[in-house]
Amino acid sequence: MALYRFLALFAVHIALLVSSCFAADPFVFYKFEVSYITASPLGVPQQVIAINGKFPGPTINVTTNNNVVVDVKNKLDESLLLHWSGIQQRRSSWQDGLLGTNCPIPPKWNWTYQFQVKDQVGSFFYFPSLHFQRASGGFGGFIINNRAIIPIPFATPDGDITILIGDWYTRNHTALRKTLDAGKGLGMPDGVLINGKGPYQYNTTLVPDGIDFETIEVHPGKTYRIRVHNVGISTSLNFRIQNHNLLLAETEGSYTVQQNYTSLDIHVGQSYSFLVTMDQNASTDYYIVASARFVNESQWKRVTGVAILHYSNSKGKARGPLPDAPDDEFDKTFSMNQARSIRWNVSASGARPNPQGSFRYGSINVTEVYVLKNKPPVMVDGKHRATLSGISFVNPSTPIRLADKYKVKGVYKLDFPTRPLTGPPRLETSVINGTYRGFMEVILQNNDTKMHTYHMSGYAFFVVGMDFGEWTENSRGTYNKWDGIARTTAQVYPGAWTSILVSLDNVGVWNIRTENLDSWYLGQETYIRVVNPEATNKTELAMPDNALFCGSLSRLQKPQDISAATAVTGNRSKLFFTSLLIMAALLSLFC
Template identity: 75%
Template sequence: MAMAMALVVPFLCVSALFGLSFAGDPFAFFDWDVSYITAAPLGVKQQVIAINKQFPGPVMNVTTNWNVVVNVLNSLDEPLLITWDGIQQRKNCWQDGVLGTNCPIPPGWNWTYQFQVKDQIGSYFYFPSLSLQRAAGGYGGITVNNREVIPVPFGKPDGDFTLFIGDWFNKNHTALRKILDDGKDLGMPDGVLMNGKGPYRYNTSLVPDGIDYETINVEPGKTYRFRVHNVGIFTSLNFRVQNHNMLLVETEGTYTMQQNFTNLDIHVGQSYSFLVTMDQNASSDYYIVASARFVNESRWTRVTGVAILHYSNSKGKASGPLPDPPNDFYDKTFSMNQAKSVRTNVTSGAARPNPQGSFKYGSINVTQVYVLKNVPPVIISGKRRTTLNGNSYSPPDTPLRLADLYDKKGVYTLDFPTRPTNAPPRIGASVINGTYRGFMEIIFQNNDSIVQTYHMDGYAFFVVGMDYGEWTENSRGTYNKWDGVSRCTTQVFPGAWTAILVSLDNVGIWNLRVENLDTWYLGQEVYVRVADPEGYNKTEMLVPDNVLYCGLLKDKQKAQTPHGSESSSTPALRRGELFKLMFLLVSFAFVL
C-alpha cells in the first residue's frame, strides 16, 4: 500500500502561527482531494471514490500523540464527511465526521479536520460516512505507531502490510441507495475486493480473465505484520493465508494475548493485526483468501477475495483449490468461540508504559444499563426501516452538537428507551443521555438472521460477554471481568447477544451504530450524549474556527468559493496549502 504523503512539523514551529491548543507534539499534515475515478475491480467499469486518485486511499502513518491535520477537498457531486473509525477524538467530537456532530462538506468545498491521536496505538481506518459512500470506496488505513520509549510485546517485523478486504457490488453507491430507498434488499454482492482489486484467477469459471489482483511480495524467513480491515458493506469474511499461521497480536488499539490462527472471521468494520512468518518452502506462490461467512456456501462461492503471497524465491504460480474455510455446519459456536478467545494482553503496555490490565473494569460499579435490540427491517409510515428498541434514527438537518451549543430546542429528544418496548416503531432523533464519568453497560441483542457489528465513536469498550439466546440478568454471571478485549467494534451473532462495558469519560455527542452499511443507512444507529455538568468549555475542546453551519444555523455560514471556479478568495484558499506555506517560511527563517 502506498503511504500517505504527510508533512511532519514540530509543534513549536506552528503553534504561535495558528493559535493551536494541542499539546507539544509533532503535527502531520495531509492534503486530500476526494473525487470519482473510473475503475473495474471486478471487470465491470464503474464509478469509484478515490483520494488523490488512489483507491483505496493512502495510509496515514503517524505516532502516538501526534496532531493530525487533514485538509479534505470535496470533488464529489454530493455532500461528504470523513469519519475516523477507532480514533477516539478525546473531548473533540467536532472532528468526528458524522451527521450528529458535523455539517456535511458541500460539493466543491474543502474542510480541514484537526485532531490528536492521544494515548492511542494500533490499526484503524477512515471512510466517508454519508449516504452509502463507503460502498464506492473512499476508505484508507490509519496506522498509529508506538513512541520509541514504549516497549512492544513482539519483535520488530521485517515489513508492514495493510490489507483492505470487503464485499463489493458492480453497481455504484447511488444505485445501491435507490434499491434501499425502494424498500428492497441489496441481495448478494458481486465479489470481494482485496486492496481495491478483484480475485486472482484461481478458478477459470468463477473469475473472468484480465482482472487485476493484489500481490504481497515477501522474503523467505522474514516476519511481516499484516493489518487487515473489513471495509465492506455487510458480509462477514473468513481470512486465511494458505499454509501459514497468523499470530494475532493487536486489534483496534489493544495488544492481544498472542495466539496462532489458521483462519479468523473478520466482521464488517473490524481490524486485526497478525504476524506472519515466511516459513514455507516456496514451491509455488500461496493464496491469501477472504471468503463469505454465514451464507449459503454454494450460491456465494464467487463472493471470495483472493490475493497472492509471493516469495522472492517462488518456483511457480499458485494453483489448485483454495484453502478450506471453517467447516462449522454442525457447530454454530465455532466463530463465537474464536471471538471469545480474543483477549487483552494485560501484561503489556500500549500507548503508555503501564500494563493494559491495570484498569480493573470488572470492579467498577455500573451506573447505566441499555439493552439495544435489533429486529429484521420493519415498515414505518410506508418506508422500510431498521430499528434499535423500536427507534429508527433519522438525522435532523442541524447536527446535535451544534444544536446544543446554540441552544436550539426540538432538534432531538433525550428519551431513548433503556430496554426494548412494545410501543409501535417510530422514526426520529432520539438520543441516549449518558452520565459523564459514569460506567455504562450496553447489551446488543440481535434478533435478525444476519451478523451485525456495532461501533462506538469516541471510545474503546470492553467486550465482556456473548452467547446465543436472549440476554437476561443472569447472563452477567458469564462475563469476563478480567481480560475482555478492549476495542471499538464488536460482532453480534444472529439470535445472540453481546455485552460491552464503557467508561463515559469523553465529553461530546458520540455515534453508536451498526457498521453494516445497509442497516445503518435505514436507521440502525443512536447517539450517546455525554455532557460535562460543569458546562461547555470546561473539559471539551472549543468549537473549531472553521466549523460549518447548516439546518437551523445555516444563516451563520459564510460562502466559500468552490474550487475549480475562475475566481478565488483568501477564505477559500486551502488550509493545507497555508500550513505548508507557513512551514516553508519558518524553515527559511531558520536557514537565515
C-alpha cells in the same frame, strides 16, 4: 485579499510547526482530494470514490499524541463527511465526521479536520459516512504507532502491510441506496475486493480473464505485521493465508494475548493485526483469501476474494485449491468460540507505559444499563426502516452538538429507552443521556437473521460476554471481568447477544450504530450524549473556528471564499507546501 488570506494561512501553519518544535506533540499534515474515478475492480467499468486519484485511499501513518491535520477537498457531486473509525477524538466530537455531530462538507468545498490521536495506538481505518458512499470506496487505513519510549509486546516486525477487504457491488452507491429506498434488499454482492482489486484467477471457471489482483511481496524468513480491515457493506469474511499461521497481536487499539489462528473471522468494520512469519519454501506463491461466512458456499464461490503472497525468491505461481474456511454454515458456535478466545494482554503497555490491565474494569460499579435490540427491517410510517430498540433514528438537520452549543431547541430528545419499546416502532431523533464519568453496560441483542457488528465512536469498550439466546440478568454470571478485549467494534451473532462495558469519560456526542451499511442507512443507530455538568473548558475542546453550519443555523454559514481557495490550488499551492517542508526541515534542526 486572496493573497492576504494565503499569507495568513501560511503563518498559521508555520505557527503550528513552531509550536510542535517546542511541544511534545507534533503536527502531521495530509491533503485529501476526494473525487470520482472509473475503475474495474471486478472487470466491469464503474464509478468509484478515490482519494488523490487512488482507490483505496492512502494509509495515514502517525504516532501516539500526534496532531493530525487533514485538508479535504470535496470534488464529489454530493456532500461529504469522513469518519475516522476507532479514532477516539478525545474531547472533540466536532471532528468525528458523522451527520449527528457535524454538518457535511458541501460539493466543491474544502474543509480541514484537525484532531489529536491522544493516548491511542493500533490499527484503524477511515471512510465516507454519508449517502452510502462507503459502498463506492473512499476508505483507507489509519495506523497509530507507539511512541519510541513505549515498547511493543513483540519483536519489531520487518515490515508493515495494510490489507483492506470487503464485499463489493458493480452498482455504485447511488444505485444501491435507491434499491434500499425502494424497500428491497441488496442481494448477494458481486465479489470481495482485497485492497480495491478483484480475485486472482485461481479457477478459470469462476474468475474471468483480465481482472487485476493484489500481489504482496515479502522476503523469506522475515516477520511482517499485517493489518486487516473489513471495510465492506454487510458480509462477514474469513481471512487466511495459505500454509501460514496468523499470530494475532492487536485489534482496534488493544494488544491481545498472542495466539495462532489458521484463519479468523473478521466482521464488517473490524480491524486486526497479525504477525506472519514467511517460513514456507519459495517453490510457489501463496493464496491470500477473504471469503464470505455463514453462506451457501456453492452459491458464493464466485464472490471469494483472492490475492497473492509473493516471496521475493518465489519459483512459481500459487497452485492448488484455496485453503478451506471453517465448515459451519449452519452452526456459528465455532465462530463465537473463536471470538471468545480473543483476550486482552493485561501485562502489555498500550499508549502509556502502564500495563493495559491497570484499568480494572471488572471492579467498577455499573451506573446505567441499556439493552439495545435490533430486528429485521420493518415498515415505519410507510417507509422501509431498520430499528434499534423499536426506534429508527432520524438524523437531525442541525447536528446535536451544534444544537447544544447554540441552544437550539427541539432538535433531539434525550429519551432513548433503557429497554426495547413494546409498542409499534417509530421514527425519532432519540438520544441516550449518558452520565459523565459513569460506567455503562450495553447489551446488544441481535434478533435479526444476519450477523451484525456494532461500533461506538469516541471510546474503546470492553467485550465481556456473548452467547446465543436472549440476554437475562443471570447472564452476567458468565461475564469476563479480567481480560475481555477492549475494542471499538464488536460482533453480535444472529439470535444472540453481546455485552459491553464502557467508561464514559470522553465528553461529546458519540455515535453507536450497526456497521452493516444497509441497516445503518435505514436508521439502526443512535447517539450517546456525554456532558460534564461542571462549567469547565478542560473536558471538551472548543468548537473549531472552521465549523460548518447547517439546518436551523445555516444563516451563520459564510460562503466559501472561492478566490482564496483557487489561489491555493494552483502554483501557489506547490509553493505553499514546499515552504512548509523547508520550514519543517529547518525547525527540525532545533527540535
